[in-house]
Amino acid sequence: MGLWRGDGHYRLAFTQSILALPQLISASAQYQLDYPDLALVLALVRGGSLARAAALLKVDVSTVFRAVRRLEAGLGQQLFDKSRAGYLPTSLALTLAQQAEAAEQALEAARVGVAQGGEVISGTVRLTCTDSVLQSLLLPALARFMPNYPALVIELCTSNDFANLNRRDADIAVRLTATPPEHLVGRCLGAVSYRLYASSEYRQRVDCSDLAQVAWIAPDDFLPDHPSVAWRRQQWPGVQPAYRCNSMLTVAELVRAGLGVAALPDFLIGEGNLVPLSEPLGQETALWLLTRPDCRALRSVVTLFDELARHLHWA
Secondary structure, three states, rough: OOEOOOOOOOOOOOHHHHHHHHHHHHHHHOOOHHHHHHHHHHHHHHHOHHHHHHHHHOOHHHHHHHHHHHHHHHHHOOOEEEEEEEEEEHHHHHHHHHHHHHHHHHHHHHHHHHHHHHOOOOOOEEEOOOOHHHHHHHHHHHHHHHHHHHOEEEEEEOOOOOOOHHOOOOOEEEOOOOOOOOOOEEEEEEEEEEEEEEEEEEHHOOOOOOOHHHOOEEOOOOOOOOOOHHHHHHHHHOOOOOOOEOHHHHOOOHHHOOOEEEEHHHHHOOOOOOOOOEEEOOOOEEOOOOOOOOHHHOHHHHHHHHHHHHHHOOO
């Protein structure tokens, strides 16, 4: 569960909430918190200073200063450490801010529900994919449908393996694979082909008819089973790449920069100066949308899964 503050971040850990709970229970016996109190704490945690909190609340600085002093006196607890760096929240303040953020999200969901005249899909869904899938496929898809779900929060993580779902760190994964894990459920979104590509500038400058003499760009040992690596080792076992990268997105960027040739998936080409040097390599994989079986009971996960299935596509 996260709480964001201005330019930097406060990451609320679950243990912090538990440790601060006795303080919160003790405080609540002495003072009855209301929503303006929570909004005050949240604004000061996000802003980090009286001036920024005042701007967020649309009041003057002296009002915020007096309100914080009154709240701390009522609770009998210090909420902020004052320093040259600003107002630093205590564990109790972070716990209150977390509750304030939840209330803020619930209120926004209720407003949206009233405006739309129906039930609102809300909650947080953790989504994992590779950086190349994120850049080329996922971001355009999210831009098409996420404005329809203002109360739905997505936590994005870029990763190259299935560990996120295995450890329950993610709810949905978008993965390139020919053999998805059997313990996951999902949908195949289509086959993905690979071709050799170079930039038009590199092709004009270098004779690409002899692939043994060109500069190869390839994934490094972080992706040892990648289809492009398997194909190159089969067809050109003596070739040593001039550049090795830990992501296919970086491989594509180096090719675009005119540094050599690489086997790239067709969805990663997009608009630009890349020209194919071959037909499909016959080393196909597939794009899969995957989730855990237990996630099928969560409406937020099912909604995002179905929307991604409709909108994730490539020419």
